[in-house]
Amino acid sequence: MEYKYLNDKNLKFLKRFLSTYSHSGYEMEAASVWREYVSQFVPAKTDVLCNTVGVINPDAEFKIMLCGHLDEIGLQVMYISAEGLVYFRKLGGIDALTVPGTEVMILTRKGRIPGVIGKKPIHLQSASDRQKAVELDDLWVDIGVETKEEAEALVSIGDPIAVKENCLFMGENRIMSKALDDKIGAFIVAEVLRVLSSEPIKVGVYGVASSQEEVGCRGAVTSSYSINPQVGFCLDVGFATDIPGIEKKKYGEMALGGGAVIRHSADNNVLLVRLLQDVAAEKEIKVQNVANGSATGGTDTCKIQLAQSGVATALLSIPNRYMHTPVEVCDLRDVDEIIALLVEAIKKIDAEKVFNFVPERVSYPF
Ligand SMILES: [Zn+2]
Numbered sequence: 001m002e003y004k005y006l007n008d009k010n011l012k013f014l015k016r017f018l019s020t021y022s023h024s025g026y027e028m029e030a031a032s033v034w035r036e037y038v039s040q041f042v043p044a045k046t047d048v049l050c051n052t053v054g055v056i057n058p059d060a061e062f063k064i065m066l067c068g069h070l071d072e073i074g075l076q077v078m079y080i081s082a083e084g085l086v087y088f089r090k091l092g093g094i095d096a097l098t099v100p101g102t103e104v105m106i107l108t109r110k111g112r113i114p115g116v117i118g119k120k121p122i123h124l125q126s127a128s129d130r131q132k133a134v135e136l137d138d139l140w141v142d143i144g145v146e147t148k149e150e151a152e153a154l155v156s157i158g159d160p161i162a163v164k165e166n167c168l169f170m171g172e173n174r175i176m177s178k179a180l181d182d183k184i185g186a187f188i189v190a191e192v193l194r195v196l197s198s199e200p201i202k203v204g205v206y207g208v209a210s211s212q213e214e215v216g217c218r219g220a221v222t223s224s225y226s227i228n229p230q231v232g233f234c235l236d237v238g239f240a241t242d243i244p245g246i247e248k249k250k251y252g253e254m255a256l257g258g259g260a261v262i263r264h265s266a267d268n269n270v271l272l273v274r275l276l277q278d279v280a281a282e283k284e285i286k287v288q289n290v291a292n293g294s295a296t297g298g299t300d301t302c303k304i305q306l307a308q309s310g311v312a313t314a315l316l317s318i319p320n321r322y323m324h325t326p327v328e329v330c331d332l333r334d335v336d337e338i339i340a341l342l343v344e345a346i347k348k349i350d351a352e353k354v355f356n357f358v359p360e361r362v363s364y365p366f
Contacts, residue, residue, distance in 0.1 A: 015167045017034060018179060019165035020033050021162040022183075023160040027070055027212075034209045035054075041198075050070075051223040052208070054207045056193065057202065059204075060202060062230055063206060063229040065206045066208065067300050068185025068186035069182045069213030070182070070209040073090075075091055075141075080148050083148070084151035085142060086106065086151060086155055087140050089136060089137075098325040102117045104161050104164055106154075113143055117140070117142075143155065176327055177328060188339055192339055196343060201346065217299065225308060228307065231349065232304035232307075232312070233342060236301075237318050237319075256321065259288050260337040260338040261317035262277060265291065265295055267297070267302045269313055269314060271359055276314060283344045318330055
């Protein structure tokens with residue numbers, strides 16, 4: 001498959017980035033891999049919350065922020081039993097049904113400890129057990145030891161537990177991995193910085209790999225406050241509705257391979273959305289228009305929009321199947337189209353000085 005922007009080199013980086021572990025509040029490893037990659041093209045640094053920012057034209061007055069979160073969902077050690085079994089709770093909104101039978105890595109001060117998530121065999125479950133929804137406190141991590149003392153020599157209370165790295169390229173264009181939500185968004189941010197770093201643009205571009213999105217979009221709050229941009233583009237995965245059992249009248253139509261997804265809700269500045277639609281038409285970039293499932297919220301977009309005195313924001317979604325499970329799937333053609341759309345939109349804003357996204361002189365029809 002021929003892509004406009006994706007190639008063996010950046011897909012190799014994507015695989016490496018997806019293989020890092022980055023629970024909310026513990027994003028250091030992913031932040032350093034992302035920073036090291038982006039630093040080849042632009043200056044980049046990580047702040048106290050692990051937000052990692054690469055900048056083009058830091059002295060420019062007009063600032064465009066790009067944001068994709070690099071934290072991932074996981075689990076965290078709560079308790080170690082006498083038999084040396086490790087109990088946990090959620091760290092972010094993991095789908096409990098997909099947790100049993102998962103291979104994991106416990107991230108300790110001394111290194112990674114491998115384990116598996118065990119449960120009572122189905123044969124020994126009562127009829128009422130089988131009816132019941134999976135509860136995380138009925139599960140544990142087995143790290144292959146026999147006693148609490150042995151377990152405690154390896155693992156400590158509070159250690160994060162991650163789904164083991166599992167990135168796989170499938171078929172012609174598909175990629176499967178844990179944590180595509182939202183390392184694929186942070187990857188797009190890195191690629192837009194790479195492409196624009198060799199373009200003669202004048203606007204400031206702040207590419208942010210944000211932290212703590214999965215626990216309340218917290219990194220986006222502080223990074224957008226600090227950058228104080230006029231425009232913000234957020235990149236995050238969206239629910240693909242091209243699988244059985246999803247009501248399109250409720251969630252809209254979004255397909256893997258259908259192109260960049262332009263979202264519509266109160267989080268999305270209407271003039272910025274129109275600009276994206278016009279750029280897509282002009283440059284023949286494949287897009288899907290999808291209204292958000294709720295009128296506001298759910299991604300970093302709403303936090304960036306409310307930074308300081310307000311920001312013109314737009315959310316671009318990467319269609320994603322099986323969100324918040326260990327086997328999320330995206331389509332690389334969509335990733336390629338989103339990079340193209342952002343590159344062209346930023347170049348248009350820069351060239352035409354389309355700097356006023358305040359709709360004061362705009363009336364219906366807009
Ligand atoms: Zn996300």
